[in-house]
Amino acid sequence: MMRTALIMISLFVLSGCSIKDVQPWEKExxxxxxxQDNAGNTLFTKFENHIFFSKxxxxxxxxxxxxxxxxx
Amino acid sequence: xxxxxxxxxxxxxxxxxxxxxxxxxxIQDRLGIKTEKIYVIDFFASWCNSCEKEIPYISQVHQKxxxxxxxxxxIDVDKKIENALAFQKELIAKEALTFRVINDPENEIxxxxxxxxxxxxxxxQDKKVVEVIYGAVDDIDEVIMADLERLxx
Numbered sequence: 546m547m548r549t550a551l552i553m554i555s556l557f558v559l560s561g562c563s564i565k566d567v568q569p570w571e572k573e574x575x576x577x578x579x580x581q582d583n584a585g586n587t588l589f590t591k592f593e594n595h596i597f598f599s600k601x602x603x604x605x606x607x608x609x610x611x612x613x614x615x616x617x
Numbered sequence: 618x619x620x621x622x623x624x625x626x627x628x629x630x631x632x633x634x635x636x637x638x639x640x641x642x643x644i645q646d647r648l649g650i651k652t653e654k655i656y657v658i659d660f661f662a663s664w665c666n667s668c669e670k671e672i673p674y675i676s677q678v679h680q681k682x683x684x685x686x687x688x689x690x691x692i693d694v695d696k697k698i699e700n701a702l703a704f705q706k707e708l709i710a711k712e713a714l715t716f717r718v719i720n721d722p723e724n725e726i727x728x729x730x731x732x733x734x735x736x737x738x739x740x741x742q743d744k745k746v747v748e749v750i751y752g753a754v755d756d757i758d759e760v761i762m763a764d765l766e767r768l769x770x
Contacts, residue, residue, distance in 0.1 A: 569732055569733065569735045570662065570732075576666075
């Protein structure tokens with residue numbers, strides 16, 4: 546009896562750890578621009594990139610744009 | 618044997634429509650599906666950029682096909698009906714949306730189909746799903762035209 550109760554309680558508690566999948570049609574909030582990496586923080590990102598590129602000497606190295614000619 | 622049948626039935630509820638599946642009577646009624654036509658069901662939403670890009674191409678297909686043989690139906694799955702209507706109005710103004718759209722704010726229709734990605738296209742023939750396309754596809758108009766030609770045979 547005690548064992549069954551323990552199993553039932555464990556199952557009930559563990560069910561709290563389960564994650565409900567987000568379905569493709571439920572991604573409205575996730576598709577929002579504000580949900581993107583560094584969204585709404587462009588100035589800070591620009592500043593951080595400036596430091597990174599100055600230290601690394603790798604302007605343009607943070608993205609895919611540019612051909613590496615240093616002319617942009 | 619009975620539990621096995623029950624498990625199989627329950628698992629079938631977890632999955633949506635796949636190729637070869639017959640549409641439920643309720644879905645047939647809601648979409649106005651009849652036997653004599655091939656239907657292309659396009660699931661889209663205002664927040665889905667790929668869907669937005671595909672809609673003008675699908676509208677082009679709609680203008681090319683014979684309405685007696687093929688019908689394209691859009692299902693807008695936006696939960697906020699005002700967003701859905703504004704999005705459709707904008708597309709109609711640009712002449713980018715020419716086919717019939719059913720709004721599904723409660724997501725009752727899409728939950729039956731359960732596509733694994735969006736945009737999603739379901740081809741229906743004889744009340745059965747005969748082809749499915751998930752996600753954005755390049756030159757979708759040409760792809761649909763080729764699929765329709767194949768299905769008409």
